[in-house]
Amino acid sequence: MKTLLQLALLFATFSTQAATVQQFQPQGRVVEQSRPTVRFSAAMINLGDATAAAPFNIECGNIAGEGRWIDERSWSWQMSRPLQAGERCIFTLKTGLTATSGETVTGKSRFEFLVPPRAPGVCNRAPVRRLRKIRPSSSTAAARSTSNRWTTTCGARPMVSASACPRVR
Numbered sequence: 001m002k003t004l005l006q007l008a009l010l011f012a013t014f015s016t017q018a019a020t021v022q023q024f025q026p027q028g029r030v031v032e033q034s035r036p037t038v039r040f041s042a043a044m045i046n047l048g049d050a051t052a053a054a055p056f057n058i059e060c061g062n063i064a065g066e067g068r069w070i071d072e073r074s075w076s077w078q079m080s081r082p083l084q085a086g087e088r089c090i091f092t093l094k095t096g097l098t099a100t101s102g103e104t105v106t107g108k109s110r111f112e113f114l115v116p117p118r119a120p121g122v123c124n125r126a127p128v129r130r131l132r133k134i135r136p137s138s139s140t141a142a143a144r145s146t147s148n149r150w151t152t153t154c155g156a157r158p159m160v161s162a163s164a165c166p167r168v169r
Contacts, residue, residue, distance in 0.1 A: 021039075024111040060088075
């Protein structure tokens with residue numbers, strides 16, 4: 001009798017746990033993403049229910065998409081196009097969302113991911129072996145040594161140290 005009571009108590013403990021989001025992919029910074037997915041800890045729909053509503057409010061800029069339930073605990077959202085640099089998506093659980101057992105979904109309710117913006121087009125520094133000395137004309141040769149003159153080969157304007165410029169008199 002004592003064992004039966006302990007089993008009943010154990011069952012009651014596990015049956016009163018609230019449903020949660022077990023996994024949401026992706027999160028944080030991503031390279032390219034077109035299909036976020038979520039897995040809940042409990043059944044959220046009756047299997048085969050094609051009219052079940054989406055569990056999230058979605059803010060994804062001007063990107064459209066279509067959500068669908070994969071099974072009773074998994075949902076995915078197919079984007080019309082992948083995220084591009086600088087774009088972000090935020091998924092927020094709908095308030096009052098409940099599992100089929102009546103449990104309210106608790107825990108983390110906001111998930112986001114983004115593709116970081118690309119770095120501005122900065123000229124890559126040329127390796128040391130590709131740095132070139134500037135050969136001054138005879139008029140500047142007398143004015144300055146060539147030891148302070150340098151440039152890069154990355155396609156930008158030549159960069160010359162300030163000390164390499166002759167003074168005009």
